[in-house]
Amino acid sequence: MGFLDGITGNASRVDPAGVAQEYGRLLAQGEQxxxxxxxxxxxxxxxxxxxxxVDKQGVTGRKVQYHSVxxxxxxxxxxxxxxxxxxxxxxxxxxxxxxxxxxQFGRGVDVYEVQALLAAFVAR
Numbered sequence: 572m573g574f575l576d577g578i579t580g581n582a583s584r585v586d587p588a589g590v591a592q593e594y595g596r597l598l599a600q601g602e603q604x605x606x607x608x609x610x611x612x613x614x615x616x617x618x619x620x621x622x623x624x625v626d627k628q629g630v631t632g633r634k635v636q637y638h639s640v641x642x643x644x645x646x647x648x649x650x651x652x653x654x655x656x657x658x659x660x661x662x663x664x665x666x667x668x669x670x671x672x673x674x675q676f677g678r679g680v681d682v683y684e685v686q687a688l689l690a691a692f693v694a695r
Contacts, residue, residue: 583608583609583676583677583680584606584607584608584680584681585607585608585609585614586607587604587605587606587607588604589607590604590607590614590616591603591604594614594616594623594625597616597623597637597639598618599620602618602619602620603618603619604616604617604618605617605618605619605688606684606685606688608674608676608680608685610674610675612627612632613625613626613627615674617688617689617692619692620641620642621639621640621641621642622639622640622642622645622664622692623637623638623639623640624637624638624639624640624672625637625638626638640664640666640672642689642692642693642695643693643695644666644667645664645665645666645667645689645693646665646666646667647665648662648663648664648665648686648689648693649662649663650662650682650683650685650686651663652682653682659675659676659677660675660676660680660682661673661674661675661676662674662675662676662682662685662686662689664689
């Protein structure tokens, strides 16, 4: 992840194997990590079963909230690509009950890849 992306709040792609190793205790037996993105200290993980949002809280980041969203709970999502002056792309996911989750991606992230992952998993 680039330093500037971290400061501006943009997510960058991280190695799925590293994510699986670091967060393996969160995974169900046989669950596989397909992609991971890091936003400063927070991480969101696309597995074959669900989306996991890791929210590290406080100054030290020792307090962590893990939010698990089964793909069947995602009602719809939108992807906004980066523009000339707006350097980040944005993903918004709506969960059953109307709650929305928005994440921003730096230019180095292929937002079409993220959209394709969601489309494949939500359509199951």
